[in-house]
Amino acid sequence: MDVGQYRSDVQKLINQIQVARGSNSKETIKLCDELEKYGREKSDDSLIGFARFTRGEIYYLLNDMPSFYREMLFCMEPLENIGEWGYLTMANNMLGIMSLNRGNAPFAMDYYQKALRISQTYRLPDLEWIVHMNLGTMFLSVDNFDDALRHYEYSFQYIKAHRNLGNYIQSLTAVCVGFGKAYLKKGDTEHATGFKSRLVEDCLPALEAEEAIPVNCFLAKYYQKIGDK
Numbered sequence: 658m659d660v661g662q663y664r665s666d667v668q669k670l671i672n673q674i675q676v677a678r679g680s681n682s683k684e685t686i687k688l689c690d691e692l693e694k695y696g697r698e699k700s701d702d703s704l705i706g707f708a709r710f711t712r713g714e715i716y717y718l719l720n721d722m723p724s725f726y727r728e729m730l731f732c733m734e735p736l737e738n739i740g741e742w743g744y745l746t747m748a749n750n751m752l753g754i755m756s757l758n759r760g761n762a763p764f765a766m767d768y769y770q771k772a773l774r775i776s777q778t779y780r781l782p783d784l785e786w787i788v789h790m791n792l793g794t795m796f797l798s799v800d801n802f803d804d805a806l807r808h809y810e811y812s813f814q815y816i817k818a819h820r821n822l823g824n825y826i827q828s829l830t831a832v833c834v835g836f837g838k839a840y841l842k843k844g845d846t847e848h849a850t851g852f853k854s855r856l857v858e859d860c861l862p863a864l865e866a867e868e869a870i871p872v873n874c875f876l877a878k879y880y881q882k883i884g885d886k
Contacts, residue, residue, distance in 0.1 A: 702735035742779040786815035802843040830860040
């Protein structure tokens with residue numbers, strides 16, 4: 658969205674939303690309501706789509722699932738009308754995450770595949786790798802290890818090539834945990850051990866205690882299955 662095209666008070670409102678979205682959910686929702694109202698008065702799909710998408714993000718964090726689904730589904734038409742493909746990719750990706758969390762893998766697959774098509778069609782590699790990561794997690798959850806590994810591999814290659822990612826270690830950790838789980842469940846202890854070593858040597862030392870929980874859970878399963886080698 659080109660914020661510079663709007664008059665100063667609208668620019669200020671958008672900036673206030675950007676500042677508030679990370680710390681004040683009630684204020685963010687209130688500001689989004691105001692922005693959407695203005696957008697509807699001006700028939701501006703960019704403002705409407707942005708307001709609804711942002712509200713959807715807030716409801717996701719608040720675990721208000723009915724409101725989350727409503728906002729994400731209704732933000733899609735205005736965002737598609739103006740070609741905001743990045744937001745559309747993220748909206749479908751988040752809908753996929755929530756559908757999988759609620760045990761609906763078929764719905765999750767539909768949303769992830771749409772997110773993947775959009776990111777590939779409009780060349781958004783900085784978002785595509787995230788969708789691949791989530792597809793890997795979905796396939797792992799239904800014991801489709803080969804497809805899980807294929808998607809994890811795409812994400813792994815992207816992460817390795819972009820060490821300047823703001824959350825590089827956290828992203829590397831997530832994909833290595835995914836690899837480790839998939840190989841362990843598949844019975845490939847050699848590859849599972851390789852990713853176990855990478856997690857212990859490269860990731861754990863740089864993680865906060867809460868961030869290390871998924872690693873420690875994997876390590877517990879690893880040691881239970883094949884012992885400390």
